[in-house]
Amino acid sequence: MSVFTRSSTSTSTGSTSDGKNGTTGGTLNATTTQAGRRPRLSGMTWLVWRQHRAGFWTILAATALCVAWIVYQRGQLVDFLDGYGYPGKSLDEAGGKFQPYNNAFSFVSIGLQAIPTLLGVFLGAPLIAGDLENGTAKLVAAQSMSRTRWLATKLALAGLVAVVSTVVLSAVFGWWWHPVKSESMIMDWTSGAAFNTTGPVPVALTLLSVFGGVAIGVVLRRTLTAMAVTFGFTVVLQLVWGYFLLSLGNAVTVTTNKGVADENGFPSLPHAAYEIDQSYVTGSGDLVGWGICSGSTTDAARQVCLDKADVVGWSLEYLPMSQMNAMQWFGASILFALTAGVVAFLFVWGRKRLV
Incomplete structure (x- = not known):
């Protein structure tokens, strides 16, 4: 008899909470739903x-x-x-x-x-x-x-x-x-x-x-x-x-034909460009190493060497920073x-x- 009474009381209390103001049950259900929707690993x-x-x-x-x-x-x-x-x-x-x-x-x-x-x-x-x-x-x-x-x-x-x-x-x-x-x-x-x-x-x-x-x-x-x-x-x-x-990257080549003795003959590169290689350019368009006349002891001897090799300018390969x-x-x-x-x-x- 007492068990039945406690059960009835519990049921009555629950129905009162839900039916009278609708707050307790609704809050519990909302909380349970929110907790269930939280992202969690499984x-x-x-x-x-x-x-x-x-x-x-x-x-x-x-x-x-x-x-x-x-x-x-x-x-x-x-x-x-x-x-x-x-x-x-x-x-x-x-x-x-x-x-x-x-x-x-x-x-x-x-x-x-x-x-x-x-x-x-x-x-x-x-x-x-x-x-x-x-x-x-x-x-x-x-x-x-x-x-x-x-x-x-x-x-x-x-x-x-x-x-x-x-x-x-x-x-x-x-x-x-x-x-x-x-x-x-x-x-x-x-x-x-x-x-x-x-x-x-x-x-x-x-x-x-x-x-x-x-x-x-x-x-x-x-x-x-x-x-x-x-x-x-x-x-x-x-x-x-x-x-x-x-x-x-794709190397960019720039050449000049204003000689190599004058500083203005050296090609200008974009800011922060990375220089890959430099060579001399001959009158026929061939490339020769820039050290070809490094053995010359004087400027005059170096110029004679450059003229003999028909060097007319510079050739530079570089990578621009834009790449x-x-x-x-x-x-x-x-x-x-x-x-x-x-x-x-x-x-x-x-x-x-x-x-």
Whole structure:
């Protein structure tokens, strides 16, 4: 009897709350609905994130700290340039006053260039190799989730973290460098310090390094061995990339026919252009090396040598800075294509050997 009475009382109270003013039940339902609609990880995504959350959060936190420091440095740079009178006054006249800012650029660019190697070694290589080594992969394969979905989730989350960090750092670093972008004394735009740390290039290099490290770990199945090999892979990747970097652009050639002894005969190049090569031009249009008369001991003897070779002017090959953006996207597209090939290999290999 008492149980029935408590039940009736509870029912009566609930109906009164809902029917009398419609507030209590409505509030509870709204709260439950809002809580249910909050975005949250679940299933395989939650499992992978939880497994690697320490590494993911470390990367994101380090990115946030670097962004804060770069924003501060950018403010310091702009204040200096405004007080100095740039661009009305050349930075060549600043002397040691600009050296701290130059050192800051060098320090940060070195760190950004190391990101593909760091993420390849510490994020990519252990991502699957650790699961293969400790047996977690066999446990996952025994569950209802497919190995393909497990692999796809791992690659997607690792790739997302790598892309977010590199995109943000690349954008902020480019924003910091932009006020003095045309000053080669700070960073030559064809050097890795500038070319590999701005635009899409750092994203493409990092993704290839990370997924390349994953592929190495899948094949070797040992974490430490995979990390060591991945380190070598990323170093070789950066060396090869640096070797072919200038070939991404279309060299522009400019020639003169006003002789080579007069300073006015030397062709003028656009500001911040990168000079690739220079040669002498003969009257017949042939090119000869500019050192052809370097053995002459006097100006008169040199002139005789030039006349004998029929040298009439200069020929210069250069890359204008206006090509930088196109070169970066062209190079990044090649790296993205290689990354897609590595990912395809991982899925093909994963169907048979990922246990």
